Amino acid sequence: MSSGRKSQGSQKIKMKKMSNESNLQVTFSRRRSRIFKKASELSTLCDAQIALVVFSPSEKLFSFGHPNIDTVIDRYLSRVPPxxxxxxxxxxxxxxxxxxxxxxxxxxxxxxxxxxxxxxxxxxxxxxxxxxxxx
Structure with a gap:
């Protein structure tokens, strides 16, 4: 039974660096917000302490931490229990x-x-x- 569609559905895209700077920045912003949201969900659901540090293509720093990034990084560096x-x-x-x-x-x-x-x-x-x- 063919419905007459010509497309093959969603295709897997090869992972490679984007050449268009504008598209690169937009994609980075979207993915950054999604990964920060996932980290927040993980910390809430599992009571995990999380620290994320991300540098954008334009060399800007973005960070996420729960309960805060300094506490998590200090704990990691000193290996002291919470x-x-x-x-x-x-x-x-x-x-x-x-x-x-x-x-x-x-x-x-x-x-x-x-x-x-x-x-x-x-x-x-x-x-x-x-x-x-x-x-």
Whole structure:
């Protein structure tokens, strides 16, 4: 029984480096997100500690770690058994709080900078008007 299809279905593609830089970057981004998702699932389902470090074709660093990459790499390098999970959670919570606090400070500084830029622009405009009156 032939349905008249001419294609042979999905074909296996030979593994070789892509020559088109744009396609290479898009493919890298998609595959990176998928492998990070799989690593996250593995760490959640199996309570595994995972660290992934990936360099993009443009030499950018991407990393994933559970509970965090530093803890996993330090454990690997020192071959020390994992610490108490409560301590790890406390350290992670404190780190997140610090990041939150720093982000808040950064937002405030950026807002102040915007205000100062506007004031500088206004002063510059007033100075030009003042100079135009007397020249």
């Amino acid at each position: 610490q108490n999970q409560d301590i790890i959670e406390f350290i992670e919570a404190r780190r997140k709080a610090n990041v939150c606090e720093i982000n808040t400070q950064l937002t405030q500084i950026n807002n102040t900078l915007d205000i100062e830029k506007k004031l500088g622009d206004e002063l510059s405009h007033l100075r030009k008007e003042f100079e135009a009156q007397f020249w």
